[in-house]
Amino acid sequence: MKNMSNVDVFAICHELKELLRGARVDKAFQPTKDTVIIRFHVSGTGRVDVVFQAGRRIHTTQYPLPNPKIPPNFPMxxxxxxxxGTVEDIKQYNFDRIIEFHIAKEQKFTLVVELFAKGNIILLNEEGNIILPLKRKLWSDRKISSKEEYKYPPKKGINPLELEKEELKELFKNSDSDVIRTLARSGLGGIYAEEIILRASVQKELPAADISGEIFDSIYNAIYELFEPLRTSKFNPQIISDGKEDVLPIDLKLYENYKKELFETYNNAADEFFSSKVREDIKNEYEGIWGAEVKKFEKRLKIQEDTLNKFHKTIEESQKKGELLYANYAKVQNILDIIKNAREKYSWNEIASKLKQARKQGLEDADIIESLDKLGNLTLKIENKIILIDAKKEIPENAEVYYEKAKKAKRKINGVNIAIERTKKEIEKAKNKKEIEMERVTLPQKRVKKELKWYEKLRWFLSSDGFMVIGGRDANTNEMVVKKYMENNDIYLHSDIHGAPSVVIKSEGKDIPETTIDEAASFAASFSSAWTKGFGSQDVYWVHPDQVSKTPQSGEFVAKGAFIIRGSRNYIRAATLLIAVGMVDYDGKRLMAGPLDAVKKYTDNYIIIKPGYTKKEALARGILRKVDEERIFTLEDMIRILPSGKADIVDERSIRRR
Known part of the structure; x- marks a missing residue:
C-alpha cells in the first residue's frame, strides 16, 4: 500500500483545515497498533471521523473500523x-509529511502526526513538550518520549511552492546522482519526479550536477506548472486504476491514458483508496487465522498418513525378509554353521575378515554376505533386500523376529486408521468453522449519512394508541420540542428531577387516552437523569401547553432548554424506568426505543432494557445483532436511540405489570 506523499499531505491538510476549524473534538479510538481514529463534531455537519495511520495516511473516513474491547492507553x-477541545488550526509543517492539529481547551495542545518512515502520533502541551507519543523512538538527534521537548526532524527536502531558482541550482550542484533521483530524494517522491521529467522533456539519466541553461529552465518551469493547482487550491482528486493503482489530488500526464475515478474532495478519494486496502488486509488476516487452524489439522493428517504408509511398508518388508530366510534356508544355514565352527578358534573380527575374503574369492554361499560385526550381527543381502540376523541364533528365531515386527505393525494400523478418521472430521469441522467465522467477520462498511425524519432528530416513539411522542435530546432540542412542535391540544410531560427532557404527546386534534399518557411518562422518566442514577421508577408530571412558559418572573432566570410551569400539575407517581428497543415499519424501517407496550404493538422482535451495569456500546452491539438481522442500521444508529448511561437486558417474564 502506498504512503501519502508531501503533496498528498498538502491537499489533505488544506481540506481538513476548511472542514475542521472550529470543530469540537469528541472521542478517540485505536482499532489497530498504528491507527488512531478521532471523532470530531462539526457545526452544521455533525460527526466527522478522521483516521490517522502512523507513517501512511490521514483523511476523513466513512469506513469505521472495529474497536478493541479494552481501549489502549493512547486513545484514552x-x-x-x-x-x-476546539480545533483552532491545522498546518502542514515545512511541506513535509507532518501535520499539526492545534487544539484549545483549558490550555492549548498540539497533536503532531508524522507520516514519514514508520510514522508517529504525538500529543504536545503548550510548551511543546511531549505528553505521550503513540510510539517511543530514539535517534541520535531526536528523542520521542514523554516529558521530552518535541524536535522536528531535520529539513531534507524542498518546498516546490516556494522554490527559487537558486535553491534548485544548489540542489543539483550538490548532487552526485542523476536528475530523476535527485528530484525524488528532494522530498517530491518518485511519481512527481517522473512527472517533472516528462513535462520538461529531459532525459532522466542526466547527471544533476551537469544541468544548466535551457534544460534547467525547463525543469524549473515544469515544477512551477505541476504544482500550480496547489497554490490556487484547484485540486482534481482521483483514483487511478486499470493496471496502475494510485490516489492523487492533481492531474498527472503520466496517468492521462489510465482509467480515473474523480471525487469531490481528496479526503473522499483517499478514504475510498486506503479503506479498500484495509478491508483486504482485515480479510486476509482473518483468512490467515482460520486457515492456520485448518492447516494444523492437515499437517497432523499428513503425519498420520505417512505413519500408516510406514506401517504397511514395515509389514510388507518384514514378511518378505522372513520368507527369504526360509527360501534360502540351506545357504543361510551353511553360513551360520561356518561362523559357529569358526567361533571356537577366532574372534568376531577375525571371522568377519575371513568372510570378506571368501566373498572376494567367490566362494559358494559367500555372495549373500554383506558384513559381520563384533557382536555377531550378520548382514545379508538376498534379492536386493538387506536382512539383519543374529549369527548366534537359528534361522527360525531370526525369521520370527521379522514376523513379529510385521504383527506389531498390523496391530498399530487399526489405531492409526481411527486417528486418521478423527483428524479428517476435525479438518471438516475446522473448514466449516472457518466458513462460518469468515461470514461473521465484519469488514468496514461505508457509513452513509442517513437523511433523518424530523422526529428522528429528537427522542421519539409511537404510543400503543398510535400517538407520536417526542422528547428533547439536549437543551437545544428541548427548546425545539416546545417552541416548534408543541401545539394547543398536545400534552407536555417532564420528569420531576433535574436533567430531564421536555416530552410532548402530539394529539393531532384527537383526545389523548390515559394509556398513552402512562407510556409517555415512562418514556420521560427513562430518558432523564434517573436512568444514569440507577433508579427503578421516577415521578413525572404532565400539563397543558398554555401552562408552559419561557417568560420568567421578575428576578428569575430560565436557562436554555428549561421552562416555567404555571398552574397545577398532574402527577404520575413512580413511572417505571423500562425501555424496549426494536425495528418497526413506520414510514420505512426504523429503530424505535420506547415503553414496552408501545414497541410490542409494532414489532415482535424487540429487546427490553433497564438501568444496569453494561456499557452503552456493548449493549447497543448486542441489541443490534438481535433486532436488525438485515443489518440495515449501524452501531451508531443504535447508540443514538438508547438512554444515557449503562443498562442491562431484562427477561420479559420478570417484569411486574402495574
Whole structure:
C-alpha cells in the first residue's frame, strides 16, 4: 500500500483545515497498533471521523473500523486531554509529511502526526513538550518520549511552492546522482519526479550536477506548472486504476491514458483508496487465522498418513525378509554353521575378515554376505533386500523376529486408521468453522449519512394508541420540542428531577387516552437523569401547553432548554424506568426505543432494557445483532436511540405489570 506523499499531505491538510476549524473534538479510538481514529463534531455537519495511520495516511473516513474491547492507553489519554477541545488550526509543517492539529481547551495542545518512515502520533502541551507519543523512538538527534521537548526532524527536502531558482541550482550542484533521483530524494517522491521529467522533456539519466541553461529552465518551469493547482487550491482528486493503482489530488500526464475515478474532495478519494486496502488486509488476516487452524489439522493428517504408509511398508518388508530366510534356508544355514565352527578358534573380527575374503574369492554361499560385526550381527543381502540376523541364533528365531515386527505393525494400523478418521472430521469441522467465522467477520462498511425524519432528530416513539411522542435530546432540542412542535391540544410531560427532557404527546386534534399518557411518562422518566442514577421508577408530571412558559418572573432566570410551569400539575407517581428497543415499519424501517407496550404493538422482535451495569456500546452491539438481522442500521444508529448511561437486558417474564 502506498504512503501519502508531501503533496498528498498538502491537499489533505488544506481540506481538513476548511472542514475542521472550529470543530469540537469528541472521542478517540485505536482499532489497530498504528491507527488512531478521532471523532470530531462539526457545526452544521455533525460527526466527522478522521483516521490517522502512523507513517501512511490521514483523511476523513466513512469506513469505521472495529474497536478493541479494552481501549489502549493512547486513545484514552487523548480523550483525557483534548476531548471537548476546539480545533483552532491545522498546518502542514515545512511541506513535509507532518501535520499539526492545534487544539484549545483549558490550555492549548498540539497533536503532531508524522507520516514519514514508520510514522508517529504525538500529543504536545503548550510548551511543546511531549505528553505521550503513540510510539517511543530514539535517534541520535531526536528523542520521542514523554516529558521530552518535541524536535522536528531535520529539513531534507524542498518546498516546490516556494522554490527559487537558486535553491534548485544548489540542489543539483550538490548532487552526485542523476536528475530523476535527485528530484525524488528532494522530498517530491518518485511519481512527481517522473512527472517533472516528462513535462520538461529531459532525459532522466542526466547527471544533476551537469544541468544548466535551457534544460534547467525547463525543469524549473515544469515544477512551477505541476504544482500550480496547489497554490490556487484547484485540486482534481482521483483514483487511478486499470493496471496502475494510485490516489492523487492533481492531474498527472503520466496517468492521462489510465482509467480515473474523480471525487469531490481528496479526503473522499483517499478514504475510498486506503479503506479498500484495509478491508483486504482485515480479510486476509482473518483468512490467515482460520486457515492456520485448518492447516494444523492437515499437517497432523499428513503425519498420520505417512505413519500408516510406514506401517504397511514395515509389514510388507518384514514378511518378505522372513520368507527369504526360509527360501534360502540351506545357504543361510551353511553360513551360520561356518561362523559357529569358526567361533571356537577366532574372534568376531577375525571371522568377519575371513568372510570378506571368501566373498572376494567367490566362494559358494559367500555372495549373500554383506558384513559381520563384533557382536555377531550378520548382514545379508538376498534379492536386493538387506536382512539383519543374529549369527548366534537359528534361522527360525531370526525369521520370527521379522514376523513379529510385521504383527506389531498390523496391530498399530487399526489405531492409526481411527486417528486418521478423527483428524479428517476435525479438518471438516475446522473448514466449516472457518466458513462460518469468515461470514461473521465484519469488514468496514461505508457509513452513509442517513437523511433523518424530523422526529428522528429528537427522542421519539409511537404510543400503543398510535400517538407520536417526542422528547428533547439536549437543551437545544428541548427548546425545539416546545417552541416548534408543541401545539394547543398536545400534552407536555417532564420528569420531576433535574436533567430531564421536555416530552410532548402530539394529539393531532384527537383526545389523548390515559394509556398513552402512562407510556409517555415512562418514556420521560427513562430518558432523564434517573436512568444514569440507577433508579427503578421516577415521578413525572404532565400539563397543558398554555401552562408552559419561557417568560420568567421578575428576578428569575430560565436557562436554555428549561421552562416555567404555571398552574397545577398532574402527577404520575413512580413511572417505571423500562425501555424496549426494536425495528418497526413506520414510514420505512426504523429503530424505535420506547415503553414496552408501545414497541410490542409494532414489532415482535424487540429487546427490553433497564438501568444496569453494561456499557452503552456493548449493549447497543448486542441489541443490534438481535433486532436488525438485515443489518440495515449501524452501531451508531443504535447508540443514538438508547438512554444515557449503562443498562442491562431484562427477561420479559420478570417484569411486574402495574
Amino acid at each position: 489519554l487523548l480523550r483525557k486531554y483534548i476531548k471537548g
